[in-house]
Amino acid sequence: MSVPEGFKLYTENNSHILLSSNEAFLNPVQEFNRDLSVACINVWSDELNKGMEARWRKGQERKAARAKESDGGEPAQKRQKENTKEPEVAEGVETPAQEPTKSYRPSYSPYRGVILEALSATGLRSIRYAKEIPLVKYVIANDLSSAATAAMKRNIEFNGLSPETPSEAADEVKKSKSYGKIRVNEGDACTLMYHHRLERDRVDVVDLDPYGTAAPFIDAAVQCVKDGGLLCVTCTDLSVLATNNYPEKCLSNYGGVPVKAEYCHEAALRLVLHTVSTSASRYGRYIEPLLSLSIDFYVRLFIRVNTSPIQVKRALTKTSTYYICTSCQSFYEQPLGRVVEKKNESSGNVDYIFKTQPGPTVEGKCPECESVLHVAGPMWSGNLHDTEFVSKVLEHAENKASQYGTAARMKGMLTVAKEELHAPFYFTPSRVASFFHCQTPSLDDTASALLHAGHKVSRSHACAGSLKTSATRAELHDIYRSWVKKHPINTKNVSERSPAHRLLAKEPKSEANFKHHPDSVTASANVKLVRYQETPKGWGPGTRAVAGTNNSGKRKRNDE
């Protein structure tokens, strides 16, 4: 592969990018993001296709049964034998309903979807989608910058995805003078997505991977994805989502206020889900989070979008504000609403009545340590992941480990995400110990005590050494109070006016058992959670395109 003068070659899996200074932006550290996205879209499209094939087969069976009935019970097999030569059937053409399986039996043609990458830069992600996802019909790669679209076109050719490449879309593409499996578009991401908002024009997958926040693109994205389609969203503005420095910005971008506590990264995911959910609801659509990950300096979410009026109503029950203690970080959930199920005696149907929720769920100060409470949210309080989907992505990543440069990290993250409890929020034993001024119990001590007390426990992908539990903070604190009895502290160092003193002043309701619990060692405990990607060769800050039109602003640092 000869690299033209003035360019550097960057390779990810079997896709290659020519990089020149001052052209289009590429962040090699996002390889993990791209690997995960290829894996998730592969699994999502396989599942969609399997569902369609199952429905198609059922339809065929129904048609055959109807034919049998109308032919006076003559078995279909016998009739098929009589037709010695089967006429050729174009892929995807179904047997006409009036002549079911009479003269030919077409094979199922897999469903192929369209992916729209709204902010594509070098085109690397789109090229990888076109090459690595078999069920892709074509990818629309878009960028506002003319320098970026020029780089994209060059990279597409360089990867052999030019119009000459034989592909299913080749004829259509040749007519439209665009590029083989990838169609390049230069323009504003929202304008493009709004062009795809009518039901007949919708796409199967929308990928948003911007600098900073994806918030300005969400309204268009939730409208242009098909029912059952996949929305993939990156946000890198963690200074807004996961600190209390800009609550006003967080409200304007995400419709909620962030959390100031060690679990702020989980809250960041919930804030992004909240804005996607409320945006989708406006158009009678609801969301199902399939996988929501907090990674290094960004969040990445894979969300299925569907249409259903009743599910849209249910969003009320999956949205909460939280009162967060400014000292011990205890949280108190305040759901925004609830649903009451009422059986309709005359029809026998169940009616769902949506109601507001009484509140506040906690009075004035933190019941645990009497410190001030701050309000956070509203944010998504439903599940972050679909466990079954995560299991399938993990299986895929393990089976195809050699295809992914970040396979070890994928395995680590997905294993933990798969086991994650569907409950907010995580804690680390060391941080809770710091509130009590006590020695830190190990992860196993803490998990075992919680399990012996009848609570559920898991780890959280969002923070190394963290735990999630079904126990309330008060129940967790009781375990720490028991721990302190076994590992006494020098109370002289604890001021009588401190929150720690008030935490320690309470008696535990029962004595905790710190003996190792067999369930404390889960699959994830045996997996090395590779939290950070190894620095790839030649890593360094990417350059944002300078030529052409670009909605410029300051380039975000990795930790922004």
Ligand SMILES: C[S@@+](CC[C@H](N)C(=O)[O-])C[C@H]1O[C@@H](n2cnc3c(N)ncnc32)[C@H](O)[C@@H]1O
């Ligand atoms: C972070 S880069 C995309 C990286 C790419 N998704 C990847 O995986 O390598 C963001 C891109 O968004 C483009 N962009 C910014 N605002 C845009 C808009 N309103 N419409 C379309 N593209 C835009 C920028 O020109 C830039 O190339």
Ligand SMILES: [Zn+2]
């Ligand atoms: Zn407190």
